[in-house]
Structure formats: C-alpha cells, structure tokens
Amino acid sequence: MRSPLLTLVAGPPGIGKTTWIRQQIAAAGQPAGYLNLGAGAVPLDGTYLAAELPNLFLWEEADLLDWELDERSCPLFVELGFQIDPSTLSLPRVAACRRVAVLPPAATQTEWHDWAEEVVVGGMGVSLLAMVSSEAQVLDLWRSPLTGQVFDPASLDTVWFELTHGAYGKVLRAKGLFDVADGRAFYFNFVNAFVNATAAPTATSSPSPSLSSDLSATDLSAAPPTTDYTELDLPRWLEGRPTRLSGVEVLGIGLDQRAIAQTLKDCCLDDEAIAYYQQQLKASLG
Amino acid sequence: MKLAVLSCIHGNYEALNAVLSDIDHQNADKIYCLGDLVGYGPHPNAVVEMIRSLDIPTCQGCWDEDIVEGLNACECSYPSVLAEKRGRLAHEWTQQTIHPEVREYLAQLPLSLRHGDLCFVHGSPHSQHEYLLPNINAFVALERVLSTGANVLFCGHTHVPYIRQLESGQLQVRVYSPGQESARESAQESAKESSRTTKFDAPLKRIVNAGSVGEPRHGRPNATYVLYDTDTEQVTLREVEYDYHKTCADIVAKGLSPIFAWRLAHGLEFAERADDPTHVCER
Numbered sequence: 001m002r003s004p005l006l007t008l009v010a011g012p013p014g015i016g017k018t019t020w021i022r023q024q025i026a027a028a029g030q031p032a033g034y035l036n037l038g039a040g041a042v043p044l045d046g047t048y049l050a051a052e053l054p055n056l057f058l059w060e061e062a063d064l065l066d067w068e069l070d071e072r073s074c075p076l077f078v079e080l081g082f083q084i085d086p087s088t089l090s091l092p093r094v095a096a097c098r099r100v101a102v103l104p105p106a107a108t109q110t111e112w113h114d115w116a117e118e119v120v121v122g123g124m125g126v127s128l129l130a131m132v133s134s135e136a137q138v139l140d141l142w143r144s145p146l147t148g149q150v151f152d153p154a155s156l157d158t159v160w161f162e163l164t165h166g167a168y169g170k171v172l173r174a175k176g177l178f179d180v181a182d183g184r185a186f187y188f189n190f191v192n193a194f195v196n197a198t199a200a201p202t203a204t205s206s207p208s209p210s211l212s213s214d215l216s217a218t219d220l221s222a223a224p225p226t227t228d229y230t231e232l233d234l235p236r237w238l239e240g241r242p243t244r245l246s247g248v249e250v251l252g253i254g255l256d257q258r259a260i261a262q263t264l265k266d267c268c269l270d271d272e273a274i275a276y277y278q279q280q281l282k283a284s285l286g
Numbered sequence: 287m288k289l290a291v292l293s294c295i296h297g298n299y300e301a302l303n304a305v306l307s308d309i310d311h312q313n314a315d316k317i318y319c320l321g322d323l324v325g326y327g328p329h330p331n332a333v334v335e336m337i338r339s340l341d342i343p344t345c346q347g348c349w350d351e352d353i354v355e356g357l358n359a360c361e362c363s364y365p366s367v368l369a370e371k372r373g374r375l376a377h378e379w380t381q382q383t384i385h386p387e388v389r390e391y392l393a394q395l396p397l398s399l400r401h402g403d404l405c406f407v408h409g410s411p412h413s414q415h416e417y418l419l420p421n422i423n424a425f426v427a428l429e430r431v432l433s434t435g436a437n438v439l440f441c442g443h444t445h446v447p448y449i450r451q452l453e454s455g456q457l458q459v460r461v462y463s464p465g466q467e468s469a470r471e472s473a474q475e476s477a478k479e480s481s482r483t484t485k486f487d488a489p490l491k492r493i494v495n496a497g498s499v500g501e502p503r504h505g506r507p508n509a510t511y512v513l514y515d516t517d518t519e520q521v522t523l524r525e526v527e528y529d530y531h532k533t534c535a536d537i538v539a540k541g542l543s544p545i546f547a548w549r550l551a552h553g554l555e556f557a558e559r560a561d562d563p564t565h566v567c568e569r
C-alpha cells in the first residue's frame with residue numbers, strides 16, 4: 001500500500017515537530033514539501049528547513065486550496081501551530097492523510113491523542129504542555145520580521161540571554177533567524193522546561209502514562225534554559241542589507257513586547273557599519 | 287591597621303549604606319575607594335555626598351572620568367552596539383542628574399592613591415579603563431604592580447573580586463633596537479642580544495580586586511568589598527546583602543532603563559565587559 005502523501009504534524013510548542021519532520025525528509029532522501037500552518041508572515045521553520053534540506057519545497061497556504069499531490073509527486077508535511085485545533089481543519093483530502101502528534105513522554109489523554117493516528121514522543125518535559133493547556137495562563141505570541149536587519153553578534157548574544165532568562169517576561173519558547181555582521185545567518189531555537197534538550201523525537205505505538213494533576217506545581221525556573229544555535233548552510237551575505245527572510249518568534253507569559261522590539265532594534269548595525277564589515281570581509285576572504 | 291577598600295558604587299546608595307554599615311561592624315580604621323561613584327545607578331549625588339562627608343580617599347574611576355570629560359573618554363570601552371546604546375542612555379541621564387559640585391568633585395579625583403606599600407587605582411596604574419583580570423598574563427600583571435613601586439595593588443573595574451599572588455620569581459626583559467630585525471635572525475646577533483637581556487628578581491606582589499559595591503557581576507546581587515590588615519597582610523573579601531529591590535525600584539522610578547534593574551537583581555553588570563579586556567588604552 002502506498003504511503004499517504006500528506007502528513008499532518010501537530011503538538012505543543014517546542015516539542016520537536018519541526019525536528020521530526022526534518023528527520024523524516026532527510027531519512028527518505030527524496031524531495032518533499034513543507035508548510036507550517038500558523039506561522040503567519042514569519043515562516044521561520046520553513047526557511048530553516050529549506051536551508052538544511054536541499055530537496056525541500058516550501059508550500060504556501062494558498063496552494064492547499066487546489067492542490068494535487070500526485071502531480072507534484074512528492075510527500076507533503078504540514079506542521080500545525082500549537083494554536084491550531086487540528087480537529088477543526090477542513091483540508092481537501094484530509095481524511096486520507098497521515099495524522100501524527102508529537103507529544104511529551106508523559107502525556108496522555110490530550111486533544112492530540114484523540115486526533116492523531118500516530119504518536120511520536122518528543123524531547124520536551126511536561127511543564128510547557130501544562131502551561132499551554134492551562135486556561136489560567138494567558139499566553140503571548142509575538143512575532144516580528146527582521147529581514148534586512150544585520151545584528152552585532154555580541155549584542156545579539158546579550159539580548160538573547162536576557163530574553164531567555166526572563167528579562168522581558170517569562171519566555172516558554174523562542175526562535176529566530178538572524179543575519180549577523182560577518183554575513184552568516186543563524187537559527188536560534190530556545191525551549192524552556194526541556195528535560196532532554198538534545199533528545200530526538202521517537203515513535204511509539206502506545207500512549208505514555210497520564211499527565212497528572214500536579215503539573216501546575218512544576219517549577220519552570222528549575223529547568224535550565226536551553227538554546228540550540230545552528231549556522232544555516234547559506235552563502236555569506238556581503239552586499240548591502242540581506243533580502244532573505246529573517247525574524248523572531250517568542251511565546252511566553254507577560255511579555256514586554258515593546259521592550260523586546262526596541263532592544264532588538266538597538267542590536268542592529270547601521271548602513272555605514274554594515275558596509276564597513278562587508279568591505280573588511282570581502283578583503284579577508286579574497 | 288585594618289583598611290576597607292571599596293569600588294564601583296555606581297550610584298547605588300542602598301548598597302553603599304549596607305557596605306558602610308558592615309565596615310563599621312568589622313571595625314575598620316580607614317576606608318579607601320577606587321572610584322566609579324556614578325553611572326547607571328539612580329543616586330549618584332547621594333553617593334558622592336556620602337563619600338565626601340566621610341572624607342574617604344577616592345580614586346577617579348572610568349565613569350567618573352567619562353562624566354567629566356565626555357562620554358566614552360576611552361573609545362574602546364564598549365564591547366557591543368547594545369552596550370554602547372545603553373551606556374549612552376545612562377550617561378545622558380547621569381549628566382542631567384548630577385549637581386555641578388559633584389562634577390567638580392569627580393574632576394579633581396586623583397588617578398591613584400598610596401598608603402605605605404599599598405597602591406590604589408580604579409582599573410590599572412595605566413588607565414581607569416584597563417581591566418586587570420584574574421587570569422591576565424603574569425608578566426603584564428607583575429609589570430603593572432612594579433610600575434607603582436608598591437607591594438600590593440588594589441583595583442576594581444572588573445566588578446568581580448579576586449586576590450592574585452604574584453610569587454617571587456625571575457623576570458627577563460629583552461630590549462630590541464628598531465631596524466635590526468634581519469640581524470636578529472643570525473646566531474651571532476642572538477648572542478649579542480642575550481647580552482642585552484636584563485634579569486632581576488621580583489619579591490612577592492599581590493593584586494587585590496575589591497569587586498563592586500553597587501553593580502556586582504559575580505552572579506549574585508550582593509555588594510562586595512575588601513578588608514586588608516596591614517599588620518598581618520591578610521586580605522578578606524566581604525559579600526554584603528542589601529535591599530537591592532529598593533535600588534531596582536528606584537532605577538525604574540528615576541526613568542533609567544528597566545533592564546538595568548533586571549541585570550542588577552541577577553548579579554549581572556549593566557554593560558558587559560570590554561570585548562578585549564586586556565587591551566591597553568592608547569588615548
């Protein structure tokens with residue numbers, strides 16, 4: 001039997017959905033499509049995956065309206081943002097797709113279990129899922145495009161440290177694509193409350209033990225903040241301001257979005273500084 | 287005689303009061319201050335007035351100099367674009383806040399002080415902006431102490447306290463003459479050079495960094511200072527708890543950036559350390 005060409009992947013933020021998709025596509029070694037529903041105007045994950053996987057085609061949301069997968073003849077992975085209720089999706093041919101939920105090791109009886117036909121164990125602990133699921137918490141999701149901005153690396157280090165250590169509110173999840181002064185681009189990926197920060201998601205056929213009622217007692221601050229930094233496999237940008245996509249996305253509680261935006265702005269180089277660095281780099285790189 | 291040495295108060299009046307109270311309890315006979323009375327903190331005038339009222343001998347710090355001479359008197363001060371922007375904000379606020387007599391007081395502060403075989407500076411004997419880090423090259427460290435003629439050099443500026451012993455050892459100094467690089471390559475010239483090598487023994491020297499009263503950078507919000515017993519030569523690093531929440535509230539209330547308060551509460555310096563802390567200022 002032929003595998004479904006469409007795979008829907010859902011789960012809480014920071015659980016490893018994008019990582020699992022990357023593993024699937026890399027392992028298959030075949031061209032594949034990718035779309036992140038809910039990424040809005042700052043499709044960070046797709047841009048990151050496209051830099052990592054040369055055989056990846058990025059899809060637009062509008063493509064789903066009249067899609068014909070057979071014509072494209074390659075699998076399509078659709079990642080669902082945590083804020084999207086997968087049961088409300090009305091995609092064409094959705095009944096024939098493969099539905100995968102990436103969930104924490106101890107999770108069970110969640111809305112994703114009811115929806116998914118396959119559960120993958122992600123690398124995150126239970127705390128973040130609890131925070132997301134709690135009706136008592138009001139989550140802030142802040143995004144900003146940064147295309148054209150070039151960061152001073154030392155400043156970016158400082159602001160990212162402050163951001164992920166609570167200077168602008170409690171951050172549960174943050175990711176960003178940043179162009180820096182030497183022409184390179186980096187993907188920053190931060191998840192609070194990681195239990196196994198580097199653990200790759202693994203497939204399982206049976207649900208894990210239940211999420212217990214003591215989740216609310218879990219202390220997020222006890223988990224060490226973890227950021228993965230990946231240099232994207234892209235050519236150095238050495239001519240003016242970059243036109244490739246960059247941006248930032250922060251999920252948290254009580255975020256001072258204005259302060260975050262202003263501080264990020266304060267980390268960026270002006271035209272004169274960019275030109276100076278690019279001239280120096282071109283001279284040194286021959 | 288028991289001396290108390292404090293540094294880098296940075297307008298933190300709460301921390302200064304707590305440290306002065308602790309010094310009282312420790313029965314210190316005399317207090318020295320290594321500068322940076324102002325900058326970043328919310329109470330620069332009150333800090334200076336307190337130091338002056340107690341007649342505490344004080345060196346000029348890099349921030350004290352910047353307030354007098356203009357921002358970034360040493361152009362290599364800031365390690366990042368963000369730190370520079372924050373420094374400018376703090377500088378402008380301090381400039382608008384301090385009283386004229388405070389500026390005059392900061393302007394007349396000496397760059398170093400002496401007490402017997404002890405020398406007191408803010409950063410290093412070369413510059414208020416130079417960092418003497420605990421792992422700085424041993425030769426450079428010893429040279430800095432020897433240049434003062436003292437046996438113990440007290441400094442601050444790093445905001446992280448430490449004591450470094452420079453054990454008695456032999457130093458070799460080779461002096462090259464300009465324009466003799468090619469000649470130096472020959473064995474014959476090498477022999478000549480060795481005859482120009484000066485060797486001398488240096489006795490035990492020490493560098494003592496007092497840390498920071500008002501802007502700690504050791505990962506905790508507590509103020510630090512140093513006690514020194516001139517009879518026993520014993521050095522004691524003191525860490526003093528104080529109501530940093532009040533300082534943080536004052537930072538925000540006075541219109542300074544809230545990020546200064548957050549970093550103070552976490553024992554992080556408001557601006558990061560210079561990118562190349564071992565640089566020598568060439569102003």
